[in-house]
Amino acid sequence: MNKVQIDEILNKVNGIKITHKRKTRIRVDVDADSLPTLLELIKGRASYIHLSAITCVDWIADNQFELVYHVWSYEEKCLISAHTRIDRGSEKNPAKYISVYDLFKPADFFERDIFEMYGVTFIGSPRMEKFILTEWNGVPPMLKDFDAEAYVQETFKWTDYNPDWLQELTDQGGGIAVKPEDIRTAGNTHNMSTHRERDKAKAAAVKANDKMQGWKQ
């Protein structure tokens, strides 16, 4: 199957944008509505039978999730990546999309993973439940608005490490350039309300580091 033939099949889908990256890679951008049609078409007509992964990207500024379906053909030795964007939803009304489990059985695994990490519900997927993070009860952790650093600061305690011999070295002008505590407080967001404050603190930490570096030289 050459380039013209595959284009002919793909162009049957409305509003499709095709980009031939390489001989073995085709990027396709489609609407959320026509993605299942596209997958069915390339599976039935063009031997793309292996769904190797589903990827999710959180575009928080656009309030959208991007779903990428990677489908491989053993005969063509070519990977079609179908990109689509869905509404990001909110906490009360989480994002929803249709499952492709009826077309590709491995989708069960990938969709369950995305459900856990991003909170996207796939309608028609057989097991929309906890998968790997069985101990986790918070928001889906891969969301961009989940602040892992703030969570860590609230949940865990840290080991202090200030032995006497280190103090001796520090008195002589050596020791640790930037202490772990300083890095942690720079990233500590749960008592800093704005991003500006946080950036400021981080910049201060970087500055302190530079100062030490300069001093060493």
Next chain:
Amino acid sequence: MKKELKIKQKERTNPLAHVFDDFIRFCQSKSLFMLHYCTGCGAIELPPAMTSRFDMERLGIQPMVTPRQADILLITGYVSIKTLKRVILTYEQMQSPKYVIGICSCTVNGGMYWQSYATAKKLNEYMPVDVYIAGCMPRPEAVMAGLQRLKDNIRNDKKEHKGSAWKDYFKRYDYYLGNQQALFGEDWQTPTDIIAEAKLYGLETEETYGKHTKLLEKHQTPLLPQEMRIK
């Protein structure tokens, strides 16, 4: 500073008791069986440490396959919350005296994964740790040095009291259980009855009990043999 916790000690009438104790400590330090729970990347340093290049066996330390027959629990690398549950179950199955060694920076303070929501940071909040071997990752020499330190600690336990961290788990069970409950939820329960064991070893103190153990008593179900079946 930790305050001294009093335990009810049995009266010892044998005049040679301390001689026997010394002898037992000597023997213990010379023959240790190690269970390596390889959670993270630090495990890669253990094969050279155990095999002919560095040869751990000349220190009297051998690998063991089951927690029930092991003395040392070696935790190599980051401990995720999910793994921590298994580590605690493994630790509680081991017979006393038991020793824990945390290898790599991750067990000390989260290491390079300190920002991660999924890894536990301080191992000694959940179980008493005898020796930490820091480094990312420590070379086999450092592992050997750490084990040598542990051996010395066991040998000199009478003077320095560094080789009996395992007693702390029974003495301050409420503290450790509280930290575990904070992560795993209030209905956390292990199949081992630590309080009964504390009584057996004579290591009950006032801090063995507390509000966390009370919480445990509420929902603790007696142990039943598990049904074996394939789903």
